[in-house]
Amino acid sequence: MLTPPINTRDHITGNPQGTIELVEYGDFQCPYCGEAYPLVKHMLQALQDVKFIFRHFPLSEAHEYATDAALAAEAAGRQGKFWEMHDALYENQAQLSEGLLSQLAKILRLDMKQFAADMEDHQLLSKVEADFESGVRSGVNGTPTFFINGKRYNGDFTDLLSTLNGTDASESEI
Amino acid sequence: MLQQGDKAPDFTLSATPDRTVTLSSQQGKKIILAFYPADWSPVCSDQMALYNETLRLFEKHNAVIFGISVDGVWCHQAFSKDRHLHFDLLADFEPKGAVSDLYGVYKDGVSQRALFVIDETGTIQWSYLSPIGENPGADGILSALESLPG
Numbered sequence: 001m002l003t004p005p006i007n008t009r010d011h012i013t014g015n016p017q018g019t020i021e022l023v024e025y026g027d028f029q030c031p032y033c034g035e036a037y038p039l040v041k042h043m044l045q046a047l048q049d050v051k052f053i054f055r056h057f058p059l060s061e062a063h064e065y066a067t068d069a070a071l072a073a074e075a076a077g078r079q080g081k082f083w084e085m086h087d088a089l090y091e092n093q094a095q096l097s098e099g100l101l102s103q104l105a106k107i108l109r110l111d112m113k114q115f116a117a118d119m120e121d122h123q124l125l126s127k128v129e130a131d132f133e134s135g136v137r138s139g140v141n142g143t144p145t146f147f148i149n150g151k152r153y154n155g156d157f158t159d160l161l162s163t164l165n166g167t168d169a170s171e172s173e174i
Numbered sequence: 175m176l177q178q179g180d181k182a183p184d185f186t187l188s189a190t191p192d193r194t195v196t197l198s199s200q201q202g203k204k205i206i207l208a209f210y211p212a213d214w215s216p217v218c219s220d221q222m223a224l225y226n227e228t229l230r231l232f233e234k235h236n237a238v239i240f241g242i243s244v245d246g247v248w249c250h251q252a253f254s255k256d257r258h259l260h261f262d263l264l265a266d267f268e269p270k271g272a273v274s275d276l277y278g279v280y281k282d283g284v285s286q287r288a289l290f291v292i293d294e295t296g297t298i299q300w301s302y303l304s305p306i307g308e309n310p311g312a313d314g315i316l317s318a319l320e321s322l323p324g
Binding site: 031059060061062133136138139140141143163 | 177206220221223224227228231257258259260309310311313316
């Protein structure tokens with residue numbers, strides 16, 4: 001089960017009043033998360049009733065930029081652009097580097113001085129670490145891991161849309 | 175498979191070509207043993223990568239983790255280096271699977287995917303056998319550690 005449940009510290013997009021709560025634990029440098037990104041985006045457009053939450057699960061030993069990328073998203077979040085940075089990171093995943101983070105921040109027209117200060121802020125690092133720990137607690141063992149209404153989704157993420165639709169993929173194509 | 179309340183059998187295994195680890199020498203610490211089938215296989219790699227990231231959570235509970243498989247020390251060393259692991263992988267290599275067998279988790283020539291949490295007195299406080307293709311994660315280990323005193 002998702003521990004802790006969705007709360008005010010979470011970043012929420014989609015339909016905030018949606019009755020289906022979808023949580024992703026992701027890593028900005030994880031290629032599978034990169035593959036899941038357009039599917040989630042498409043799903044949020046196709047379904048009106050989904051509230052989507054992203055929590056950080058950076059595997060920092062395996063992915064050297066994962067934690068910095070998570071911090072960049074949080075720092076952008078302080079300027080109201082968490083989701084813009086989230087999207088930009090996945091859309092430019094192949095070019096991920098330290099330089100890319102500030103480039104994206106510039107493209108998003110963030111206050112660069114503030115962004116640089118926030119990247120070094122321990123509170124943001126604590127938030128990323130708290131997300132990670134909540135993932136471990138919730139039974140996340142790799143990325144991406146999704147939770148639907150608090151329950152871990154063990155299926156393939158390519159089937160998310162049909163699962164959330166409550167219909168079989170083959171049926172929805174008819 | 176050994177269960178809660180059983181005495182953890184002592185062992186000495188190689189961690190590197192020139193260093194061994196003896197269970198009974200880890201005094202004053204809780205021990206997590208993570209038996210797994212093989213270095214390099216996808217599920218194992220995810221599991222060990224996860225534990226690599228959760229070391230600080232284990233340390234909060236004064237616990238140290240060892241991975242154990244029947245792979246040899248040189249294989250462990252290459253795997254560990256490739257994945258930047260910061261904990262020891264022990265080689266249950268000669269006689270093959272002997273320690274895994276002592277814990278009741280040796281089958282078909284490999285260690286099963288099994289977890290043990292051992293307290294400071296050397297008593298097993300929690301054990302879990304995972305389906306071989308499934309990454310058991312770290313939540314069970316953390317819950318077990320939390321339920322133990324100090």
